[in-house]
Amino acid sequence: MSDTSTKTMNMIQAINSALDVMMARDSDIVVMGEDVGYFGGVFKATEGLQAKHGKTRVFDTPITECGIIGVAVGMCTYGLRPVPEIQFADYIYPALDQIVSEAARLRYRSAGEFTAPITVRSPFGGGIFGGQTHSQSPEGIFTHVAGLKTVIPSNPYDAKGLLIAAIEDNDPVIFFEPKRIYNGPFDGNYDRPVTPWSKHPTSAVPEGYYKVPLGKAAVVRPGNDVTVLAYGTMVHVAAAVIEEKGIDAELIDLRTLVPLDIETITESVKKTGRCVVVHEATKTSGFGAELSALVQEHCFHHLEAPVQRVTGWDTPYPHSLEWAYFPGPVRLGEALKRVMQD
CATH class of the missing domain: 3.40.50.970 (Thiamin diphosphate (ThDP)-binding fold, Pyr/PP domains)
Incomplete structure (x- = not known):
């Protein structure tokens, strides 16, 4: 092989x-x-x-x-x-x-x-x-x-x-x-x-052996107006919304949360001045809170607007309302609009 x-x-x-x-x-x-x-x-x-x-x-x-x-x-x-x-x-x-x-x-x-x-x-x-x-x-x-x-x-x-x-x-x-x-x-x-x-x-x-290094994010889509940080399924959701809205957003797939590629994140946010974080887990104490804090610590003087988080709701997982629980086009679109207007 x-x-x-x-x-x-x-x-x-x-x-x-x-x-x-x-x-x-x-x-x-x-x-x-x-x-x-x-x-x-x-x-x-x-x-x-x-x-x-x-x-x-x-x-x-x-x-x-x-x-x-x-x-x-x-x-x-x-x-x-x-x-x-x-x-x-x-x-x-x-x-x-x-x-x-x-x-x-x-x-x-x-x-x-x-x-x-x-x-x-x-x-x-x-x-x-x-x-x-x-x-x-x-x-x-x-x-x-x-x-x-x-x-x-x-x-x-x-x-x-x-x-x-x-x-x-x-x-x-x-x-x-x-x-x-x-x-x-x-x-x-x-x-x-x-x-x-x-x-x-x-x-x-x-088909054979290869490695993707841990601790290295991927820039899925380059952009200049806002940085979107996502991982897993939310990368695809974010990509679809960005395309639908016609926003010049830089989409970063974190790939590994720990170790985190803070260098790629910092470089992007300093360029765009804006940041939106997307994940499926609940908002309170979710990994988006850590990302928001790190962006603020590393990029405070470059930020043109507060970091926005788009996440699951702070509720037990709702079986019958599963698709309302997920971050989707409506909520992510609203967050992108808010961060671009500030």
Whole structure:
């Protein structure tokens, strides 16, 4: 398999390819989680991996998130590089103690004798009618924890390259996968739900090994009038609104929240003088608050208007009002209009 040959993949296929490539390169990599083996995962991200790499390297676990991560921590102290899957990000909370108290601190409490090269994969966010227990966006919890890295791709190419980089990293990485775009983009209407499996992207993804470095944002669209910061699904929402409104906006896909590419953000905001932050999670204590503070700290004398945040509502996830919860064209358009008028 050539590292330079490419294939059209959606995000699920790109993630599967990353796991396959890395397991072929490194026998210390193991994949574990609920239904990841024979069944291939609820979203089929691990489909075919057990048949190819064996039951000792791709295996099912009991329904115990705390146990999954606890075992993964033990594995890494013996030299393995576990890639556990938490079936939905909503289920990750029972594992918080193992992630925060063990994985994130292992390097420090052992004075560097041990590391925790764990990559915790998990689908997150809404868009599939999953309701309150299958749709949450808890990234802000993990960006708060020293010792963790948090990664959120927005497209198949980045998903594979970032996952490979995460697996090779010697520190624990929380790898959130926006399931709303697992199998393709939208039809352009972001105010209503569309069948999430109905349309596949045309993304050329290398079939072999490559990395997208952690801590480096991507300028999706250059512009001069306002900087829009987004990640995951919201990159596509923001791109659609910017195009619809005809705004000369610079759209930045953060890709990794920790480590954060503050240099790219600062350079852009100093150029445009305005900034809008978009994310799906709730507003209060969301990662947008950190971004707003950093922009103010680094770019205060260049700002022509207050930083605007467009987010999910500060409510429990509303199953029946899912599409009203998402930041969409109306709310993002209003924020862009406000920041441009100030």
